[in-house]
Amino acid sequence: MSDSMAEASSDSAQRRCAMPERAKLHLAMIVCQLGFAGNHIIMKIALNMGISLLVFPIYRNIVALVALVPFAYFLEKRDRPPISISLLLQFFILGLIGLTCNQEFYYLGLDNTSATFASASENSVPAITFLMAAIFGMEQVHLNRKDGIAKVLGTVSTVAGSLVITLYKGPTLFESNLQSHQSYFLLSLGNVKVTSWTLGCIYLIGHCLCCSSWIIIQTPLLKKYPARLSIASFAYFFSILQYLVIAVAFERDSQAWIVNSTDELLTIFYTGLVASAMTYAIQIYVIDKAGPLFVSVYLPLQTLLVAIIEAIPLGQEFYLGGIIGAIFIVIGLYLVVWGKGEERKFVEEKSSVSGNDSNGKSSSHASIIQPLLATSTN
Numbered sequence: 001m002s003d004s005m006a007e008a009s010s011d012s013a014q015r016r017c018a019m020p021e022r023a024k025l026h027l028a029m030i031v032c033q034l035g036f037a038g039n040h041i042i043m044k045i046a047l048n049m050g051i052s053l054l055v056f057p058i059y060r061n062i063v064a065l066v067a068l069v070p071f072a073y074f075l076e077k078r079d080r081p082p083i084s085i086s087l088l089l090q091f092f093i094l095g096l097i098g099l100t101c102n103q104e105f106y107y108l109g110l111d112n113t114s115a116t117f118a119s120a121s122e123n124s125v126p127a128i129t130f131l132m133a134a135i136f137g138m139e140q141v142h143l144n145r146k147d148g149i150a151k152v153l154g155t156v157s158t159v160a161g162s163l164v165i166t167l168y169k170g171p172t173l174f175e176s177n178l179q180s181h182q183s184y185f186l187l188s189l190g191n192v193k194v195t196s197w198t199l200g201c202i203y204l205i206g207h208c209l210c211c212s213s214w215i216i217i218q219t220p221l222l223k224k225y226p227a228r229l230s231i232a233s234f235a236y237f238f239s240i241l242q243y244l245v246i247a248v249a250f251e252r253d254s255q256a257w258i259v260n261s262t263d264e265l266l267t268i269f270y271t272g273l274v275a276s277a278m279t280y281a282i283q284i285y286v287i288d289k290a291g292p293l294f295v296s297v298y299l300p301l302q303t304l305l306v307a308i309i310e311a312i313p314l315g316q317e318f319y320l321g322g323i324i325g326a327i328f329i330v331i332g333l334y335l336v337v338w339g340k341g342e343e344r345k346f347v348e349e350k351s352s353v354s355g356n357d358s359n360g361k362s363s364s365h366a367s368i369i370q371p372l373l374a375t376s377t378n
Contacts, residue, residue: 052253067272
């Protein structure tokens with residue numbers, strides 16, 4: 001009797017200590033955004049140290065590919081359909097748009113602006129994705145409902161924010177005097193090399209368009225090939241080949257292929273393992289458990305983290321145009337997210353009423369209380 005009581009007490013204690021599933025998802029997204037924030041900072045430092053914009057991505061993508069392949073091979077054995085020429089062509093295009101062009105636009109944009117603005121610009125990705133999905137008929141827009149109006153207003157706000165960041169730099173709002181007490185490694189970020197702020201912002205818009213295109217292209221591809229990690233592995237493989245061809249053709253400095261310092265080596269491994277492989281795996285996990293809206297809600301967190309790191313310990317300047325643009329982008333993001341949530345509730349309520357009607361029940365007695373995010377059956 002005492003043994004059974006002890007076992008019951010132990011099980012109860014374990015249940016009390018166990019982290020709720022929702023808390024795990026929140027923690028996972030915080031870790032993910034910390035990884036992205038670190039990537040913005042570390043990449044800015046690496047660019048100011050003079051890394052090659054053509055050679056560095058090859059090493060980064062090789063590290064990411066090596067990290068992803070074992071998981072893709074063992075976890076998705078049953079999900080991988082046979083490979084065809086058509087699928088390989090789609091993987092090639094996915095690698096070209098989602099990685100090669102995407103990364104190069106990001107590096108060029110970051111090189112000419114700051115980590116804070118590069119991070120802020122990425123908050124426009126959900127709204128741009130919605131706009132592209134609406135154009136291609138993958139997303140419905142209902143202007144006679146509040147969810148449709150919210151999505152449209154959110155998209156307009158996000159585009160306006162991107163234009164403000166691009167066209168209006170404005171006066172300096174904050175300038176730290178902490179640089180005299182920093183190490184050389186940190187000063188390499190504070191000593192910003194800016195060739196053209198406007199051109200850098202245009203590059204970042206190209207980066208966001210590529211991110212959104214990456215999402216749009218994957219949607220029909222996943223129906224034919226339902227193995228996310230395998231798709232990512234193929235995309236990284238083709239991106240490496242593409243970058244190799246480009247680097248051999250255009251990188252004239254043979255020294256660019258040599259890793260010259262421990263800092264550069266650590267940057268390669270961080271961006272490959274953390275900013276590429278780890279964050280991708282976390283997002284797949286969270287999307288599977290809670291849906292893409294849950295992931296997008298956390299996007300502004302990385303902007304806040306980057307801004308704090310740049311402004312306080314690293315002494316980066318804050319500009320009025322960037323702050324105004326970031327506010328518009330964040331407002332637009334949440335309008336789109338809220339609109340999508342309301343749309344999902346409307347669809348679930350309608351399907352609930354229709355289901356009850358088909359069973360011979362009156363729609364006036366149908367329960368329309370449905371969860372915003374469907375409970376996972378796993």
